[in-house]
Amino acid sequence: MADKNINIEEEKKSLNFIEQIIEEDLKNGLNKNQLRFRFPPEPNGYLHIGHAASICLNFGLGLRYDAPVNLRFDDTNPEKEEQEYVDAIKKDIEWLGFKWDKELYSSNYFETLYNWAIKLIKEGKAYVDDQTSEQIREQKGTPTQAGINSPFRDRSVEENLELFEKMKSGESPEGSRVLRAKIDMAHPNMHMRDPVMYRIMHKAHHRTGTAWKIYPMYDWTHGQSDYLESISHSICTLEFKSHRELYDWYLDEIRDPAKLRPKQREFARRNLSYTIMSKRKLLKLVEEKYVSGWDDPRMPTISGLRRRGYTPESIVNFSKVSGISKRDNVTDVALLEHCIKDDLNRTAPRVMAVLNPLKLVITNYPDDKVEIIDASYNDYVENSGSRKVPFSKEIYIEQEDFREEANKKFFRLKLNGEVRLKNAYIIKANSVVKDENGKVIEVHCTYDEDSLSGSGTEASKRKVKGTLHWVSIKHAINAEVRLYDRLFIDEAPDSHKDKDFLEFINPNSLTIIENAFLEPSLKDVKVGDNFQFQRLGYFNVDEDSKPEHLVFNRTVALKDSWAKKENKNKQSAKPNSSITDIMAFAGKYIKARDEDVRINSITNIFELSKNVSFESLLNLIKSVNSNKEYLAYLMMLNSENIKTDFSDKEVFDLVDNFIGTALKMKNSYVRFQAVDCVGKYQIFKENHIDLLKTMAVEDKNTHVIERLKEFM
């Protein structure tokens, strides 16, 4: 009984803030069958993992409340929109497993929108403006400054009607006029300063052809489309928050009060670490051939993830565990990777493949003998089936799995050491054959004949610490294997105001292994099939794959505690593990609101600087790119514990440039440390003297000003 209560309690999952709004509306009299949602992509690019958040939210709401969800293409700009994208978007949504109620297009409503525009003109609430876009921009003012009225603002209704007709008929050239709503040029919300409703474009539209010479703007289209479709909740991302006032204004002008009034609500777009989400930037990666296409397995697009081997379930689950909110976020890509590993761990068959082969000869195994071993696809899942794996005298193992000498932490094969071959025998390494460079090219072993896996003998039950995967050389089949790493080396490549995201491209994001060796059971795989290559990772069959030339993508590697441990040992051999700690303290410093925490952080950083050489600091400065890094490196320069030497011109320029940028940073702690640095090393004063003088008067931060006064 108690257990049951706990279960019920667990079922009662907490609501996200959108669901709370809906529950509130329901409580206030909205009928449940009035609920209706929409997903409104613009067909000018491919869907990415950020869109998946919106898709899962909207379609998830539809599922939760048993309400219809429309797929509406927001196609009001014929310049950038294409059928190719419409098709790709539909495919992605279907692949994710969602079903839309109606497939609709904003362009379906062009006629209605036009008639409503006429109505607004007749009511004196819209006017034709003959000015250029530059003139309109100048009159618009700024966020802190009111705009001024257009000289065409008070044209007569008749004149407006006549000119709008000329716009529509094609008589007015492109860009010569626009239709604007007459609201308020002094409105604090920029979107309310007489927004453009229609522009002239003599372009063919992918749906309406050349029927229209004028096209409505987003704001004049979106809310009206929601209204026409009786959408109850129109959910979009946060940057549209300030559009909401206009959304509501337009709605009030055209709506029948008896009908449902759609409600726009906004949530924060989802960012993923080590990648970008901007459609424009993704397009650039495609067009400039940094990747092979929108579906390159390194792309954060749905099609890229699909090709990489991600399952729809894993992506939907990722959206679920990520949740939604209204704050800026960068979700760790490790969470996405966890979701696909979690799914594939349960479903992917385990097989053996050797990527970097090392020949291993079992000297006491008969030359021509072949044993066919029945190997389970998954030792830990019942009824997962099995396949036949041939075993013979000569096999390949992974180069990494053998060392001539190693300490006892190395569980793999070493000379005179024993290891289990997965599903087969226990072997012992006796000798090696080397090439002229001294590289091991062959390992000679003996096997324990009684130790065959699953044979039930005492010998087969012996515990040996390591187990290796392998393939029989004469039975192996070849394949190309593509290993992917993150596309960017920075956690948030497009968050740096002064640096282009392309600077952070990872030059080693793709490694191709032309000739990997697979067990023969993989001969007849189909495109898209997922496998675990035992001990290596999850792989799927790429669409480039053909029966005579198999191609696999590594979806994600298995967690590798051994590699991690080894790397750590290597790192700690160097004194520079202090850098990691310094970065942590710098992070704390920025986040801290408490002076004690800050003092503590900076004391620690100064102390840790003792372990850092000036050379390694210079290397770090070369690739500085975040507030935290600027702060840390400046503090290290200021610490007295690093022996600096700026006599080399190149070194001077590097640091001078670094300080110059830091002085202009938005973060006041960074500026303060930069100023402090100039105070300490006065040789950097000269190049920035004008800036420093300005800062001494008008810097926002009083500490910065005070410090400047000490030496200026």
Added chain:
RNA sequence: UGACCUAUGGUGUAAUGGUAACACAGCUGGUUUUGGUCCAGUCGUUCUAGGUUCGAGUCCUGGUAGGUCAGCCA
């Protein structure tokens, strides 16, 4: 010098005025014919200062930090 939005572990989200919770990542151990999986343990003054209240992560005020807004893009 504007308006609006946001602030909870390293990261992402819960807690709907009443014991700060879950997941990921990290770290320590254990199990293991995958150094995988699994299991156990571990990591926080809820940005800050006031106020309201028996009680505040939550409400109010000020501050601080970050974000959004000046396309005839969406």
